[in-house]
Amino acid sequence: MKRLSLESKVLNENQRVADSLRQRFRENGVLCLNLISSPGSGKTALLEQTLAHLDPTTRVAVLTGDIQTDNDARRLARFGFPVKQITTGGTCHLDGRMIERHLEDWSLADLDLLFIENVGNLVCPSSYDLGEASKIVLLSVTEGEDKPLKYPSIFFKSDLFILMKVDLLPYVPFSAELVEENARRVHPGMEVVRASAVAPGGLDQWLVWLRSRIAAAKGSQAFAAAGR
Numbered sequence: 228m229k230r231l232s233l234e235s236k237v238l239n240e241n242q243r244v245a246d247s248l249r250q251r252f253r254e255n256g257v258l259c260l261n262l263i264s265s266p267g268s269g270k271t272a273l274l275e276q277t278l279a280h281l282d283p284t285t286r287v288a289v290l291t292g293d294i295q296t297d298n299d300a301r302r303l304a305r306f307g308f309p310v311k312q313i314t315t316g317g318t319c320h321l322d323g324r325m326i327e328r329h330l331e332d333w334s335l336a337d338l339d340l341l342f343i344e345n346v347g348n349l350v351c352p353s354s355y356d357l358g359e360a361s362k363i364v365l366l367s368v369t370e371g372e373d374k375p376l377k378y379p380s381i382f383f384k385s386d387l388f389i390l391m392k393v394d395l396l397p398y399v400p401f402s403a404e405l406v407e408e409n410a411r412r413v414h415p416g417m418e419v420v421r422a423s424a425v426a427p428g429g430l431d432q433w434l435v436w437l438r439s440r441i442a443a444a445k446g447s448q449a450f451a452a453a454g455r
């Protein structure tokens with residue numbers, strides 16, 4: 228009972244911070260996307276290739292979370308955009324306060340797009356709103372088609388499912404159709420894109436989705452500004 232009330236206090240406090248972050252992102256026209264997957268599904272690889280392929284006029288930044296090391300920040304910093312590592316020291320997810328703290332010396336008005344790479348985990352990050360416009364869940368073809376059924380919360384809460392490492396499909400016993408069907412059992416109508424960080428054109432479907440979301444975020448900011 229005590230544990231439950233402490234948990235709900237922590238989550239309520241996180242929600243308050245996340246609501247304030249969401250408002251700041253909206254006011255500044257920043258599209259914030261929270262990438263979630265188990266360790267090694269390809270979050271950083273997807274981001275590396277995204278940074279390499281995005282229109283260079285897109286003002287993008289990345290916060291990347293891990294329990295230890297700044298490896299991912301170093302991989303991502305090579306592309307010349309602002310990147311910060313959030314090292315949680317043991318916590319299995321990012322929370323709103325960590326995002327708030329790491330944004331302190333960045334001007335949101337100078338950004339169009341903020342990627343958050345969450346700590347590799349399919350469970351804990353699903354409970355923590357970070358003020359993002361959308362959660363995005365990644366699962367790679369080596370992880371099993373049953374994962375949406377075993378970890379339904381993150382599939383239910385995500386706006387997009389990226390099926391990663393599809394270049395490996397010829398070599399592993401994995402049905403892309405079945406995993407998509409399982410995802411839609413948990414989240415009817417869920418959008419799915421298939422992606423590979425290593426195959427030519429492997430990001431095409433993802434980049435179409437991303438560009439349309441960036442354009443929609445800009446459009447709604449212009450609409451809000453016109454109404455002020």
Ligand SMILES: Nc1nc2c(ncn2[C@@H]2O[C@H](COP(=O)(O)OP(=O)(O)OP(=O)(O)O)[C@@H](O)[C@H]2O)c(=O)[nH]1
Binds near residue numbers: 267271424
């Ligand atoms: N074949 C193939 N390998 C990939 C792909 N994407 C990532 N990898 C490999 O998968 C491994 C893990 O990729 P990461 O990008 O580090 O995965 P991550 O989700 O960021 O991992 P954590 O941050 O530790 O949770 C690396 O060896 C990548 O090179 C892909 O599309 N195809």
Ligand SMILES: [Mg+2]
Binds near residue numbers: 344
């Ligand atoms: Mg990573």
